[in-house]
Amino acid sequence: MALDLPTAFRIRDIRDESPTVRTFALDGAIQAEPGQFVMVWLPRVNEKPFSLVDDAPITLTIARVGPFTEAAHHLRVGDRLWLRGPYGRGFDRLARPAVLVAGGYGAAPLAFLARRLRAEGVQVSVALGAKRACDLVLMDRFRDAGCSVHPATEDGSLGHKGLATDVAARLLDANPDAALYACGPEAMLERLARLCSERGMPVQFSMERMMKCGLGVCGSCDHHGLLVCRDGPVFSADQVLGARENSPSPCGQQ
Amino acid sequence: MTAPDLSVSLCGVRLANPLVLASGILGTSAELLERVARCGAGAVTSKSCGPTPRTGHPNPTVLDWGHGLINAVGLSNPGADEEVRILRDAKARLAPLGVPLVASIFAETVQGFGEVARKVAEAAPDFIEVNISCPNVEAEFGRPFAADARDAAAVTAAVRRAVSLPIIVKLSPNVPDIAAIARAVEAEGADAIAAINTLGPGMVIDTDSGKPILANRTGGVSGPAIRPIAVRCVYDVSRAVRVPIIGIGGIMSGRDAVEMIMAGATAVGIGSAVYYRGPEVFAAVREELRGFMETHGYADISQMRGLAHGA
Structure with missing residues (x-):
């Protein structure tokens, strides 16, 4: 169940993690894999990608680094924020320590x-x-x-x-x-x-990159031919280094 | 029966298959253009470049509204000087693959189009696509040049004077008579026509907040929902001009590509389908097209071209 359009959720709990980082728990759940991200929208402000800290309840940790995250830090319990997703490829969980x-x-x-x-x-x-x-x-x-x-x-x-x-x-x-x-x-x-x-x-x-669409079409998050939003944001080290060393670009990403 | 030949000639340039990466999709870097070529595209188009760098609109810029996409990216681009470097790199990567490069350009003025065309020609792309039909910068640029036959002709003439490369003019569906615009740009020396750019503009409103979702409020509509309109536009244009047409708009499958060719297209653009089927869509559509030709006994693309125009 992915949300194609930004969907409103209410903030149920806010916790200060550090002087500049805050964690928001929302009043709803989605199905996601660890490593996947959502696009968080604040109407008339902007929309930015954030990794999920949890999917049930939806939980986001937001560091104050610019105008958008500043606006997010002004939100209080009971306020709404909007998100679409989850997007991207999460971590492959291996059966080893x-x-x-x-x-x-x-x-x-x-x-x-x-x-x-x-x-x-x-x-x-x-x-x-x-x-x-x-x-x-x-x-x-x-x-x-x-x-x-x-x-x-x-x-x-x-x-x-x-x-x-x-x-x-x-x-x-x-x-x-x-x-x-x-x-x-x-x-x-x-x-x-x-x-x-x-x-x-x-x-x-x-990996973290500036993103526009989050959908794998606009090319804003290009990393040497890899799309961080769609092929990633989780990559193997070989993929990241291989792309940078200019080995032939793959077509699909498995 | 021998295997069908999927290659086409566009203004004398050979494409191994008729599928072209449409402008504005994944065309932001040489590496991404190379990747799409390796994914099976017959030609690739870089994201439209203007005279100077632009960051484009804030987010949200692209949405899946349920039956297609709506976007207002706002012509973000690194400016013509940096674009030349990207295009040179792209050209070097594409040459060994035999995949031609289309360099897409835009400008705010007629004269600006000529200047950007002259600049990007330094990178020796195989074609220049003249984007006169972006619907998302009207607040800044005014009405798109593609909305008026005289404006479209003036831009085409300016680019024609500036470069000797083949020129593709990209038209808007948001006009009462697209054939008239096509005739006007052909008369001023367009070597090919790309049709269509996105439809609209449209708007999607979030009913919880009561606000339009796109930061630009409006955006161009693309994807499967607009295909019948794109097919009709290509049909109309192909009755009006002799130059080849790149048919674009909602192509998702080999069957859709065949439909566009039967409407009169020589080549077929793929854009939004990259969202639905990934960059792998090019090889997938190519094989679906091949399968259709085998099943129906078509030896080459030209046997299907314009079939819809028959009695």
Whole structure:
């Protein structure tokens, strides 16, 4: 059941995750896979893509980064927002221990993934990175889902002092048969791709791009011939790096 | 019986099959154009480019309204200088595949069309498509040139003076007599006609908020719902002119492509179907077209062309 046109939902609960990040739980559900996204519309403002943090109830984590997200942060419990979707390709959930690596608000799709993986009985370790302890988001969701959570902060205010990728390297060494799932800044994703390729481990990324249609037609979210909205937003590291190195573009994406 | 020949000649340029990626769909980068070529398109069209960069309209810009799409992207493009770089890259990628490149252009003025055409010709595309029919910039640009035979002719003449490449003029269905516009652009040197651009403009209102959903409020309607109108337009144009026609509008299947060819089209544009069937739609429609020709004993595309005009 996908929503083709923007459909109104009321906000049932709002939670501050950090000084700039807020999580909105809505009064409805859709059917989605972790990693899929919805287009959120605020009439006469704009429409932007957001990963789902959960599909029942529909839950969105929104970082304040511009005029649209600023407007979203002004919404209160009982207000409405509109969304269409879900769109795109989510994570392939593999039957092996999972290492999740989140940079900043990249935790959003991974929180949904963690819940599904745990429900399927998969062991999940999470490296959660941010600048400061107060910038770590969705940590309780990962804990409540039964994941082992390993925070990393650049200022050392909580957990490992440094990057989530440092923690990820340790987790990968401890779980040699694991699969890695990540979302965050692209520099982080590149480091993770290298770590996993050295170890021969499968790795999937959720990528973020400016989007217009969300439907795979306008070409705004092009990444070297890959459509982030339709072929992704989740890709294998090989797909992302292969496209950039200019290997012949594929036709369809499996 | 020998295998049917799907190739067509458009203004002397060979297309391995008649399916052309329509402008405005996936034509934003050299890599995407290459991908569509590898997906089986006979030719590909870049997204319309104007003299200077434009960000286009805010979102929402494209919607699935239930029986087709409605869009008001607003001619977002990187400007002619950057477009030349993209087109050169695209041309280099397409050449080994034998897939011709159509460079689509727009401008706000007659003179502007000539200037953009001259600029993009530096990249040596196989064709220039003159988009005089975008329905989504009327607030800024005024009435589309395609709405008036004299305006359409003036733009065609300006582009004709600027370049020696084959010129395709893309017409609007939103006129009382599309054949008259087609005659006017043919008389000024159009080498081919693309018909149709999107229908309307239309509007979709969200009944919860009472607001039009598209940020531009109105948008061009495309997809399966407009196909009968596109077929009639191509039929009318093909009675009026001798130049070849690229028939565009709601083509979803090989059967739909055959219908457009029978209306008089030499080639067939595919746009919104990329939403419904993915970029793989080109190979799928090509094989459906091949299957139809085998079943009905057509040896080549020209045997079907314009059949609807017979007694």
